[in-house]
Amino acid sequence: MKRTQLLSTLAAAALIVTTAVGGVLSGGLGGAAEAATNGTLAATAGCGKAPTLSNGTRTISSGGQNRSYILRIPDGYDRNRPYRLVFGFHWLNGSANNVASAGYYGLLPLSNNSTIFVAPQGIDNGWANTNGRDLTLFDDISRQVENDLCVDTTQRFALGWSYGGAMSYAVACARSSVIRAVAVLSGANLSGCNGGTQPVPYFGIHGTHDSVLNISMGRSLRDTFVRNNGCTAQSPREPALNSFSHITTVYSGCRSGYPVQWAAFDGDHTPSPVDGSGTPNDSRTWTSGEIWRFFSQFESTTPPTTTPPTSTPPTSTPPTSTPPTTTPPTTPPATGCAAAYRTVNTWPGGFQGEVTVANNTTATVNGWNVRLTLASGQAISSLWSGVNTGTTGTVSVQNAPYNGTLAPNASTTFGFTATGNGATAPGNITCISS
Numbered sequence: 219m220k221r222t223q224l225l226s227t228l229a230a231a232a233l234i235v236t237t238a239v240g241g242v243l244s245g246g247l248g249g250a251a252e253a254a255t256n257g258t259l260a261a262t263a264g265c266g267k268a269p270t271l272s273n274g275t276r277t278i279s280s281g282g283q284n285r286s287y288i289l290r291i292p293d294g295y296d297r298n299r300p301y302r303l304v305f306g307f308h309w310l311n312g313s314a315n316n317v318a319s320a321g322y323y324g325l326l327p328l329s330n331n332s333t334i335f336v337a338p339q340g341i342d343n344g345w346a347n348t349n350g351r352d353l354t355l356f357d358d359i360s361r362q363v364e365n366d367l368c369v370d371t372t373q374r375f376a377l378g379w380s381y382g383g384a385m386s387y388a389v390a391c392a393r394s395s396v397i398r399a400v401a402v403l404s405g406a407n408l409s410g411c412n413g414g415t416q417p418v419p420y421f422g423i424h425g426t427h428d429s430v431l432n433i434s435m436g437r438s439l440r441d442t443f444v445r446n447n448g449c450t451a452q453s454p455r456e457p458a459l460n461s462f463s464h465i466t467t468v469y470s471g472c473r474s475g476y477p478v479q480w481a482a483f484d485g486d487h488t489p490s491p492v493d494g495s496g497t498p499n500d501s502r503t504w505t506s507g508e509i510w511r512f513f514s515q516f517e518s519t520t521p522p523t524t525t526p527p528t529s530t531p532p533t534s535t536p537p538t539s540t541p542p543t544t545t546p547p548t549t550p551p552a553t554g555c556a557a558a559y560r561t562v563n564t565w566p567g568g569f570q571g572e573v574t575v576a577n578n579t580t581a582t583v584n585g586w587n588v589r590l591t592l593a594s595g596q597a598i599s600s601l602w603s604g605v606n607t608g609t610t611g612t613v614s615v616q617n618a619p620y621n622g623t624l625a626p627n628a629s630t631t632f633g634f635t636a637t638g639n640g641a642t643a644p645g646n647i648t649c650i651s652s
Contacts, residue, residue: 261368263364263366264363264367265368268297269297270366271367273291274289275287276289280354280359281351285339285358287338287355288315288336288339289363290318290336291334292329292331294331296368297367300368300369301333301369302333302369302370302373302375302517303334303360303363304335304377305337305375305386306376306378307340307378307382307386308340308343309378310343310380312343313343315337323377323379325377328507328510334363334369336359338356340385344381345388350392350412352388356389360374372516373516375397375398376397376401377401377402379403383405387411388409388410388411390414390443391411392413394413394416394417398418398419400418401421401513402423403423404424404428404436404488405435405439406431406436407435407439416446417446417447418443418446419447419477419478420447420477421478421479422436422480423480423505424436424482424483425485425488426456426459426482427485429487430487440480443478447472447478448471448472448473449470449471449472450469452467455482461484462620463483463493463602463603463618463620463621464493464602465482465483467562468568468635477512479512481505485498489503490503491504492504493618494618494619504602507600511600554577554650555624555650556575556576556649557648557649559573559644567637568599568636568638570633571640571643572631572633573588573631573647574629574631575631576624576627578627582625583652584651584652585617585651586622586624587614587649588632588649589612589646589648589650590615590644592636593638596640596644597609597610598610598613598634599634601615601634602632602634603621603631603632604621605618606634613644617630624651
């Protein structure tokens with residue numbers, strides 16, 4: 219239903235672009251609130267107060283109009299604890315209720331009562347942002363919530379799909395001193411980008427054959443923050459057609475505290491792709507987990523104003539007892555497959571790795587299982603094109619349903635992101651075929 223609604227209104231959405239970009243997008247949360255993200259944690263006015271707001275639909279006067287939003291306060295709310303604040307913007311012809319009923323893009327069940335969620339309602343079920351009216355709504359809701367509830371001013375986030383992704387992008391452009399990070403699912407520049415020159419941590423997700431908003435539109439949004447965040451420009455790998463997989467790339471070279479992440483998936487215009495399947499599913503999608511991990515890395519941190527010291531390398535020297543991983547083991551021909559690891563990207567506190575599984579025999583391999591040992595302090599946070607058992611220590615990765623069959627001399631890959639020092643490569647890599 220979501221996809222059909224968007225297809226029928228794509229022409230209207232394109233027309234909206236010119237209106238939104240031409241608008242005057244001024245204003246903000248005010249000096250005190252904006253300054254809060256540039257220093258130490260500032261308690262909002264609602265900290266310590268008995269709240270008057272409650273869960274459910276709230277009305278608010280914004281820009282001379284009556285607007286609304288749905289509020290979700292954590293169970294067991296503690297008025298003396300600063301909470302994360304997440305805005306979830308709906309898609310074209312969607313609604314705040316759609317976002318709330320779907321758990322705010324699946325983040326609510328992952329939050330463990332650490333987060334205040336807001337789902338604003340767009341005019342005409344969209345985010346034209348004419349004359350900055352929807353940015354004003356963002357400001358007014360933020361002010362109302364923070365005057366009544368206890369919010370960590372360094373932990374404001376926004377996300378959305380399609381038109382909601384466009385609105386999240388507009389927030390990143392115009393409220394860089396307020397928002398800590400955004401996630402844009404299948405977005406495009408439909409709600410304007412006032413400013414758009416300051417760094418903001420950015421996670422873009424897009425289908426490689428999106429029939430509503432072409433992936434080139436998503437790449438363009440991503441590249442805005444690749445530039446703003448000082449990342450090294452690159453063309454990230456994207457999955458092949460009918461692979462039913464996704465590839466997540468973490469950009470290297472970004473300014474500390476301002477990462478850019480990009481996930482391309484083999485699919486159409488949907489917020490809930492599923493690896494190994496062409497059918498979207500809100501409860502089985504990988505997007506919510508990856509977005510939650512992206513947002514969670516900023517917990518209790520403020521945007522840095524200086525380059526952090528480079529004192530971490532001393533922990534990167536591999537122990538001499540770890541066997542080298544650059545040469546595949548000599549035994550795989552007997553088992554039918556070989557596995558080789560390479561580090562794709564590293565960043566402070568994490569890295570991205572890739573394992574190539576090859577069939578070096580003259581017989582077809584109908585399934586494979588790779589075992590590898592992560593170094594101390596390393597833990598897999600997400601993995602694609604395979605099914606892992608375990609996340610630390612010795613990890614087993616079995617083929618996904620779509621890449622287990624390998625013809626003679628054929629190969630496939632699986633990838634993962636992990637926390638920990640990426641200078642030490644996983645060791646003891648073996649592959650067994652079936």
